[in-house]
Amino acid sequence: xxxxxxxxxxxxxxxxxxxxxxxxxxxxxxxxxxxxxxxxxxxxxxxxxxxxxxxxxxxxxxxxxxxxxxxxxxxxxxxxxxxxxxxxxxxxxxxxxx
Numbered sequence: 001x002x003x004x005x006x007x008x009x010x011x012x013x014x015x016x017x018x019x020x021x022x023x024x025x026x027x028x029x030x031x032x033x034x035x036x037x038x039x040x041x042x043x044x045x046x047x048x049x050x051x052x053x054x055x056x057x058x059x060x061x062x063x064x065x066x067x068x069x070x071x072x073x074x075x076x077x078x079x080x081x082x083x084x085x086x087x088x089x090x091x092x093x094x095x096x097x098x
Contacts, residue, residue: 054089
């Protein structure tokens with residue numbers, strides 16, 4: 001496997017939400033959905049190589065899929081996901097929302 005494949009296999013997509021937007025604007029923090037098997041150092045290496053920035057800290061959160069009812073009354077399940085909150089070193093910036 002090539003190294004770029006591993007990097008983009010670790011980082012799935014950026015999170016597009018109001019909270020993620022505010023974190024990106026104010027504190028230099030990025031939020032991504034990541035591979036459930038990825039560890040903090042894997043995420044850090046991938047972000048540093050993809051965006052060419054320095055990472056200060058990585059926090060991860062496992063979102064459990066909730067059961068929800070649909071319009072028809074059937075039971076559905078939201079997906080299980082893993083999120084990574086990545087804090088960048090001062091002076092570095094990634095413009096995901098501009």
